[in-house]
Amino acid sequence: MKRLIRTLLVLCLPLLLTNCFEVTEAINMKADGSGDLLVTIDMSASKDNLKAYLQMDKVQGMEVPSVTEMKKEVETVRQTISKIKGMSNVKTSTDFDEFVFTLSGDFDRVKTLNKAINAVADELNRTPLPTLKKDNFKFKDNEFRRLFRYGPDLKLSKEEFEELNFSARYVMETAKYVSVYRFQQPIKRVSNNKAQVSPSKKAVKLENSIAELIRGESSIENTIEF
Amino acid sequence: MYALLLCLSFSSLSAQSLLQHVPQDASFVFTLNPDHLNKKIPLVKLKEYNIYQMAMSQLAQNAGQQVVEMIEDPGKYGLDLMSASHVFGKVLDEDGGILMGVAFQLSDAAKFRQAISDQLGTTLETEKRGDFEVFSMGSSGALAWNNNKAIVAGGEARGQNPTQEWMNTVLNGNKGNSISTNAKYSRALKGKTSDASLWMDYGAFATMYSQMGMGMMPADQRMIMEMMMGMYEGMHIAAHMNFDQGAMRVNYETFVNDELSKIFQGMTNASFNQKFAQYIPKNNLMAYINFNYNLEEMVNGTRSLMEPMLNQIPEYGPMINDAMDIIGIAVDEQALYNLWSGDMFLGVTGMRDFKKTITTYDYDEEFNRIEVEREVEEKLPEFTMMMSYSNEADVMKFVKLGLHSPYLESKGAYYQINVPDMPMDAFMAMKDGVFFITNNQDFIENKLSAGFGKGERISKEHLDRIQKSAQVVYWDVPNTVGVMEKLEGMNEGPMKEVMDASKKSVKSMILKADKAKGDVFSQEFSINFMDGGANSLDQLFSYLDKVMKTMMGTSM
Structure with a gap:
């Protein structure tokens, strides 16, 4: 699996993202356990390179998908999530000028959100291996949890990370994963010491570089008590 | 023995x-x-x-x-x-x-x-x-x-x-x-040994390429094409590559026919404008391009080559020549050559911060993702370009046209160029037959009157090379790396390793073209390494090894 991850990182990251990018998951939780999700993939910092790639048929021997193909893929994601019972108002947006893509939707409970994420993962799985289905979020009483556990093979040691090529390391060092969760009640405690709580105490933000996550130096795992 | x-x-x-x-x-x-x-x-x-x-x-x-x-x-x-x-x-x-x-x-x-x-x-x-x-x-x-x-x-x-x-x-x-x-081959290779060499009958290749496309052409266009290919008749080139101590060199020689020889000789019959030297600094000279060409002789030579050829094309040739004669009535060619004689020096003397406004995203205090406009500093090359002119009154006619538009603004001894969306300030000036364009405000404000101090001017080594050559392209690698490594992200992680390896290995890259001698036009490209006593191929492999190790990770 490590070999697979390394290969994917080496091949895909330099190809698609020659500069920093940012993935943001923002969730607004209501007290009754329902909420809304907004995922934003912002590649605007790399837009000049990405625009150039779109003019090519192949980059580093790999086929470059067309805008139409990518829009079709995004629409597939939207339809997959829309079919999940309890998900509503599912929308996507694609901006091929700024290279910012969003996915948003309302969920009736966190279990539905987990189901939707697993359905998308399954839909996008192009490998012969079965999709690893697991819960990403938990909501119970006055506690919201972001779950994130590496399988033993998914994390790279510092030495293994150094073995990656320059482009892959550079992309991962500059790319960020940001999670923002908002609640109706004030936050009392967060478990992840990298998380920042807003002045109103109703929002929490956690920012990590992809490299830190890959090396296991930090995690997006967080337990928020309110 | x-x-x-x-x-x-x-x-x-x-x-x-x-x-x-x-x-x-x-x-x-x-x-x-x-x-x-x-x-x-x-x-x-x-x-x-x-x-x-x-x-x-x-x-x-x-x-x-x-x-x-x-x-x-x-x-x-x-x-x-x-x-x-x-x-x-x-x-x-x-x-x-x-x-x-x-x-x-x-x-x-x-x-x-x-x-x-x-x-x-x-x-x-x-x-x-x-x-x-x-x-x-x-x-x-x-x-x-x-x-x-x-x-x-x-x-x-x-x-x-x-x-x-x-x-x-x-x-x-x-x-x-x-x-x-073969007389051409023998002449090009005579007395020269090299690690690798290439000799090519350029005329034969030019003819082949033209023949390949000519089948589809109408007869008159084919005639023009044949005429153009005739220019290359007898032309042959030789290239010699040598990995010497301290430097890898590729020497090119282009042997041209009598007609092209006259053009090449005329074109390179020009001298470096000595007034440029006082405006070129010794320090931070990261790269430069200089050419000394004689525009008038190049145009006249090309015309004398083309006119008889055009006359051989009954459909268009005489008509084109007549049209050129009529244009000659309206255009004072000599006046044009007095605007620009055909030389230029473009030097990059560092990287400067220029402010520009970009649209980006950030989070407000409640972590809502918001679009923000931010003024950022962008590092761009600092450059100065110089060209020679001999008729200031005529150049001023163009300057006046600029001043009557929003694009040029007088600042006393110099002019500011205002082009919308240009990511930097740029300036223009004229002094003693030298026309300047630069984005270096300090230079235009403080160095225009007397140039750099004698000890601060371009080194004799560079000056000799420029004076003796028709064209020089020079890149100072350690100087460039020294400037680049001050940029954000360049002095950490794998990029620092690449920077360090480059700085310690490669001294400079130079492409120079000699003035035409007889029917030979010579050029040399060299990669000069830091250790003058070690073989350049050894140093090149050592450098590439370090860079590849960084690029590929330690798994290499």
């Missing part, structure tokens, strides 16, 4: 012996001379580098393991890869075909024969021709060898089938009809 002389004679004879298989009318000859290189740097040393191992691994994937083994242990296959070998060919005007040949030395003909047999997986069926054993590959070519050399000849030619004739000529190897008797 006698043995040494004998060896040298034998080596020379071997080379001659191979060359006799290159026909006199070959259009190009590429010669590789590993032995020449091996005397400067033992090639076996290069095998220690990871980059060599990687190249061999790639070669094994692309061409097969046996090819790698042939390179690693040529003796096992009866090959003598250290002696000079030649790849040559002849382009066919009529049908765009190309005939090819390869000539190389053997160390053991029996082993070579066995290797070929093993490769083909069958018993070789050959025929004898003189002392050669010939293996036919059908109409596409033949492989022949004797005790000490092997020849491959073949190619494709549409229409007729001159391949057999070509193979006969190559295999027969008639001394009197070899490339050594």
Whole structure:
């Protein structure tokens, strides 16, 4: 699996993202356990390179998908999530000028959100291996949890990370994963010491570089008590 | 001493012996001379580098393991890869075909024969021709060898089938009809030994390319094309590559016909404007381009070449010449040459911060993602460009036009250029026959009157090179790296390793073109390394090794 991850990182990251990018998951939780999700993939910092790639048929021997193909893929994601019972108002947006893509939707409970994420993962799985289905979020009483556990093979040691090529390391060092969760009640405690709580105490933000996550130096795992 | 002389004679004879298989009318000859290189740097040393191992691994994937083994242990296959070998060919005007040949030395003909047999997986069926054993590959070519050399000849030619004739000529190897008797080849290569060389009959290639597209053209356009190709008639080029101590050099010589020779000589009949020197700083000179061309002689020479040619095209030629005469009434050509004589110096003297506004995203205090406009500092090259003019009154007419538009603004001794969305401030000035464009405000405000102090001006070494050459492109690698590593993200992690390796290994890269001498126009490209006493190929491999190690990670 490590070999697979390394290969994917080496091949895909330099190809698609020659500069920093940012993935943001923002969730607004209501007290009754329902909420809304907004995922934003912002590649605007790399837009000049990405625009150039779109003019090519192949980059580093790999086929470059067309805008139409990518829009079709995004629409597939939207339809997959829309079919999940309890998900509503599912929308996507694609901006091929700024290279910012969003996915948003309302969920009736966190279990539905987990189901939707697993359905998308399954839909996008192009490998012969079965999709690893697991819960990403938990909501119970006055506690919201972001779950994130590496399988033993998914994390790279510092030495293994150094073995990656320059482009892959550079992309991962500059790319960020940001999670923002908002609640109706004030936050009392967060478990992840990298998380920042807003002045109103109703929002929490956690920012990590992809490299830190890959090396296991930090995690997006967080337990928020309110 | 006698043995040494004998060896040298034998080596020379071997080379001659191979060359006799290159026909006199070959259009190009590429010669590789590993032995020449091996005397400067033992090639076996290069095998220690990871980059060599990687190249061999790639070669094994692309061409097969046996090819790698042939390179690693040529003796096992009866090959003598250290002696000079030649790849040559002849382009066919009529049908765009190309005939090819390869000539190389053997160390053991029996082993070579066995290797070929093993490769083909069958018993070789050959025929004898003189002392050669010939293996036919059908109409596409033949492989022949004797005790000490092997020849491959073949190619494709549409229409007729001159391949057999070509193979006969190559295999027969008639001394009197070899490339050594080609006057152009002999002149270009005479007295020059190099690690690798290329000689090319440029006229033959130009004719071939033009013939390939001409079939579809109307007759009049074909005539124009033929006329243009006629310009290259007799033109040939030679390139010599050498990995010397401290520097890798590629020397090009272009031999032109009488007509082009006049143009080249006229075009390069220009001198460096000495007034430029006081405005070029010694420090932080990261890179520069300088050319000293004579615009007037270049235009006049081209016209005198084109006019008779145009007159030979009854449909358009005289009409174009008449139109040019009429334009000549309205346009004062001399006045145009007085605006710009044809020289230019463009120097990059550092990186400067320029402010620009960008739209980006951020989070407000409640972590809502918001679009924000932010003023950021962007590092852009600081440059100064200079050109010579001789009629200030005429140049001022253009300046006045600019001043009456929103694009130029007078600032006293200089002018500010205002182009919308330009990411930097730019300035223009004229002084004592020198026209300046720069984005260096400090320069335009403080150095315009007297230039840099004597001790701060461009070094004598650079100045000598610029003065003696028609054109110079220079890149100072450590100076550039020194500036680049101050940029964000450049002095940390793997980028720092690449920067450090570059700074410690490569001193400069220079491309210079000499003034035309007779019918020869010479150019030299060199990569100059830090250690003047170590071979440049060794230093190049060492540098690439470090960079590749960083780029590929420690897994390399």
